[in-house]
Amino acid sequence: MHSIAPIAITIGDTAGVGAEIIYSWAIENPSLRKYACVVGHKSFLDTLPNDIGKVQVGADSYVAKAGCPDIAGARIAFDALEESAKGCIQGRYSAVLTAPISKACMKQVGFNYQGHTEFFADRWGGVPVMSFAGEKFIVSLATWHDAIKDVPLLIDEAKITRAVEASARLAKKLKGVENPRIAVCGLNPHAGEGGIMGREEVELINPVLNKLRASYVNLSEALPPDTVFARVLKDEFDCIVSMYHDQALAPLKAIEFDNAVNVSMNLKYLRVSPDHGTAFSIAGKSVASNKSFTSAFNLAMRMLAK
Known part of the structure; x- marks a missing residue:
């Protein structure tokens, strides 16, 4: 791991908990500081130990007030993201770990x-x-930041x-299984109950899964969503797809809540984040x-090492 570029850690909203969780992590993990570069x-940055990487964004005079978001802080959060994205492209960072942002505040500065x-x-x-x-679950989403009323129209074969x-x-990567057992949640209650409670499973989801099973031999059909996570806990499946x-x-x-990590898959570079706001x-x-x-930092290290 010594040869990799550091993981960029973005400050997130300066008025949120990002700063204090980054600080406490840095204090508690001295051996990992050489693998990190905090952008904020x-x-x-002046409060952090000297042996951790630091890149400043924003004015020297800026001071955040915890719990009181402001435009300048949102701008810093945005600039930190821009720096981390550019740094990965330039080879200065190997991955990005993002602290939480306020989307409402970020929108005010053009995000x-x-x-x-x-x-x-x-x-x-x-x-x-x-x-x-997380420690117990691996799950990927077909749709995510969409209004629930739009989800049935947005789900398609590609997603x-x-x-x-x-x-x-x-x-x-994380479990070392060659042919993972993949549980797919249906869209409707009881996975549509054969079309009685919705026909998305019959007309779209299961036909797609039938095609994919040639490549993923342990891929389920659309399952009743209310029992999928319980079945993973019983070791019936290795990972999940949710609609x-x-x-x-x-x-x-x-x-x-304390273990799950958000991972942006299918991008050129790795991005992870804690699963809270x-x-x-x-x-x-x-x-x-x-x-x-x-957990997010440790997961990034594991994925970069493989």
Whole structure:
């Protein structure tokens, strides 16, 4: 690992918990600091140990106020993302670990993306897949930041295929299984119950899965979504494909809130993040856990080493 470029860590919203979880992680993990480069504002970078990489964005005079987001802080968060994306292209960074941003605040400074995933896809190219990896679950989403009313219209063969491929790749990398057992959630309750509760499984999802099974021999048919995560816990499957955001994130966060890591798959460079938001209400109170952040950094190291 000594030969790789450092992992860029972006500050996220300066008023959120990003700064304190980065700081506590750096203090607790001295042996890993040489693999990291934090991109953020000067007043925060000055608090970090000297043996961690640092790249400043924003004015020297800027000071964040925990829990009180401002335009200047959103601009710094945006500039940190731009620096990390450019740095990967230039070979200065091997991957990016993003601390949480406020999409509402970022929109005010011209960040016209639904989230980090879409931003990095625009800068790096590729058709991204939002995936998550924890100690118990690996899951990829066919759709993610979309209104629930639009999901049935958005699901198509390409999205299902990309999600299956992403989950399989993650399971191979992280679990070392050659032919992962992939559980696919149906869209409708009871996976449509043979078309009685919706026909997406019959008309779209299962026909696509039947095609893909030539390449993924342990790929399920569309399964009742309410039992898929429980079946993974019983070791019936290695990874999951979900049709939409909360179908995956509700059970994932209930069971693996501190362990799950967001992984943007199918991009030229690796991007990971903790699976939580800015948490403005607790920012600056020294109560924010760095467990998900730590999991994200460790996962990036594992993926870069393979």
